[in-house]
Amino acid sequence: MSAISASEKVDGFTRKSVRKAVRQRVCQGSSQFAASSSRPAAPEISALPQLKDASSTEQHELFMQKLQQCCVMFDFYDTVTDLKSKETKRATLNELVDYVSTNRGVLVEPVYPEITTMVSTNIFRTLPPSENPDFDPEEDEPTLEASWPHMQLVYEFFLRFLENPDFQPSTAKRYIDQKFVLQLLELFDSEDPREREFIKTILHRIYGKFLGLRAFVRKQINNIFLRYIYETEHFNGVAELLEILGSIINGFALPLKAEHKQFLMKILIPLHTAKGLALFHAQVTHKACSIISDTLKPIVVRGLLKFWPKTCSQKEVMFLGEIEEILDVIEPTQFKKIQEPLFKQISKCVASPHFQVAERALYYWNNEYILSLIEENNAKILPIMFANLYRISKEHWNPTIVALVYNVLKTLMEMNSKLFDELTASYKCDRQREKKKEQEREELWRKLDELRLQETSAIQNNRCAPCIATLLPTDDGPFL
């Protein structure tokens, strides 16, 4: 908002502190309620007789009436009005939950549309704008859904409905369709973790029971991820959706379908670039490790190397952890395919001035399996690692790191003392060679830049020759 930026300049308040200072309400009403002045009051609802007291012939009719009654919505942001009706609805919902979970034979065909309508009316809504646009799920308290006392029961009821042994997917699929699922998926963006937890279970049940919706659900989840990664970087339910996909894709036989391979390459690995990675990293790692077959592991490692964090040390630590988990289960032949780029990165991490990154990378040498892989390929790995290890053993500011580096150097020396000695001996020469190469590069660029300057002045002085290939020989040009 322009008003904010204008005052930021003069006032120096950050948006966040203002917001926090004056933040009063913890719960938020749903967007579906207009401002109370312009909204007609909700019709009062009065308690109907209990279902258990009705005769079996009346029960069905009463069940339908109660479902319709529960379609009346109340504004929970307004804490004073409709108290009695709110309580009636709460009690009715409770009764309905009970009714579908304990009774058999109540799910006859006409109740399906009524149930779907009641559930849709209660839960589907445009999520309100976040109270706190800089919402940081790690730091800030989430804004909780104000109408939760009712909504929770609606979710509960819907779940029991899906889990009822009489539930017929063939009947329900006319109502629980693509549009329904799409709206359900959008609710994963809810800031209220209780709500996301419910939807997760519900979506899981729907996925299990409606075979016809499965491909659609997977595709829409992918779309949400793609929007999150490449467009908005904002979606509250990433972790939950990953958990769902985790259990879905586990259910697939190897070899992996092209669709899942694409998911891995185009979504799961790029998800690592998201700034909110910390919130769902456990789920990402779990998935990356569980779904990938051995031949795909090098691809995943290369993907991670491509997206290696440049400025965020915490993320680097996470990446190192994830790589270690993959290495733990990698076949030696696959390891060989990635060892060079991988250890070039590890060598950089070891030399990181951030001691947690350096420490996390050096811990690889405590992992026996990785150690055995390094040993097996020491002729390749040692030359990559040596220069940085040698340098930081003398330069790193943190004594713990220096001690760890000494141990690693010692281990490497024991692996191949001959190569180690050669590398030590050539260390200085190599550095000088690098320096010389660097100077040559600079020289090359200096000359290229000179050429460019000549070229520019040639074009400027020489309007009649628009083509760049008109540089005069140096001895002829009056301007050179």
Added chain:
Amino acid sequence: SCSCTVVSKQPLASKMAGADSDDSLYPIAVLIDELRNEDVQLRLNSIKKLSTIALALGVERTRTELLPFLTDTIYDEDEVLLALAEQLGNFTMLVGGPEYVHCLLPPLESLATVEETVVRDKAVESLRKISHEHSPVDLEVHFEPLVKRLASGDWFTSRTSACGLFSVCYPRVSSTVKAEIRQHFRTLCSDDTPMVRRAAASKLGEFAKVLELEYVKSDIISLFTALASDEQDSVRLLAVEAGVSIATLLPQEDLEALVMPTLRQAAEDKSWRVRYMVADKFSDLQKAVGPEITKNDLVPAFQNLLKDCEAEVRAAAANKVKEFCENLPEDSRETIIMTHILPCVKELVSDTNQHVKSALASVIMGLSTILGKDNTIEHLLPLFLAQLKDECPEVRLNIISNLDCVNEVIGIRQLSQSLLPAIVELAEDAKWRVRLAIIEYMPLLAGQLGVEFFDEKLNSLCMAWLVDHVYAIREAATCNLMKLVEKFGAEWAQNTIVPKVLGMANDPNYLHRMTTLFCINALSEVCGQEITTKHMLPVVFKMSNDQVANVRFNVAKSLQKIGPVLDSNCLQTEVKPVLEKLASDQDMDVKYFAQEAISVLSLA
């Protein structure tokens, strides 16, 4: 001024080599090695200088060797790809001019399909740029097929990129190709991934502008209607903007039937994001549909947006209040504002959300010019006053920053009587940031109120800030004095503020004594040599004997600062001895700053 007689067709590299008499100066391998450097940063630097490399290679080898290499190796880090995509947009001359510009299409086509949005967008931007350099024939032979390939790509990224390219080639191709392009655009508007529909919706307005009116009516309207009722609100909200563009293209008599039903529906969309978009584009919309529709449709729609249940929407609408009122048809402007808009505005003044109030505060003052003096005094002033006393500092600030427009309408006397007490109250606000903000507006207010009025009402405040207990306020107060002197002149300074400032040199609190020095630093230049030498300098000298070292080294710093204002005689005979004395002070900081002053003023 053409002195060029030799137009060489030789590649530049060999010419350069000739000049340096070294045949192997720039073999392509060396240059390509630079683009392959293992270190990403170096690789990035090389890519950013790609034009230099191309220059060294000459146009032919750039076409035959460099571009194929680039096309084949597009698997790099996104940062490198971004730089590459940008570079290629400026490469036309480097491949030999418009005749060869199509050589740039293959690498840009690959870049337009990558996942990372910024890379893709940059590639599209470059493609759009070079599309203008294609001849009509090349456009059909090379460019348009590329657009088609992208539009029918498997992965959503290429289809998304295609959306941005239709409008640049449409105007310059044959009617058969035009028909194909329209067909492709139609297909993408109903793509099954929302990402592509969003891209299409965001380019719909732009595409409509290059289409012939008959196709706007036959094609675009139906696409617009469909996108505006998409199941995803992220698509619907982009259609709103397109709707505004489309409305500007249609003749007045078609608006009602073709776009208004959809726009009306958007203003009442169930998603607040869509309503927000309508509010945000309201002024453009108003201009696009003209006065009649504004009166009949937009006024009630705007009232609803101002009363929306979501604060975000209300704030967006509040931001548009002034513009909307300004653009109302003149004959009924005042009536509409007074009967329809003002009641909503009054409610917004006491809105529960601070962002809404703050948005309103940033424009509300503008209404006074539209409504004139009497209405302002009667209806608006109470609102200004209420906002000036709002609990939220942002709201108060937005009012203060716009005082000038009210001043013009009702005059300074009226303004001061009604608003000044509130400003004075803010000047003593318990929050130092609020005080700080007020100080920053003092020069502006001073300019508006004039010197007499200022002396009477505000001068004492400005002096009081000099002894505020927060340093930031004292510092700002010092700077404020300088700006006031710039406005009111040296004579005013000498009579009103200099005596008070200098008086503080005897304050028992050393912080206040230092404030005197800071003020002198700020004022010496604007006050000029005479006042500085005659009045300020003696006080500074006297303070060089202060018992607090901080004061003494600030004396050294002040002398360094005001030195340039003094004449050389004074520097030599008066300043130099004082600095020399300080340079032998027992405190090392005092010594340091004294020596620094001596060397800067070249008194050694």
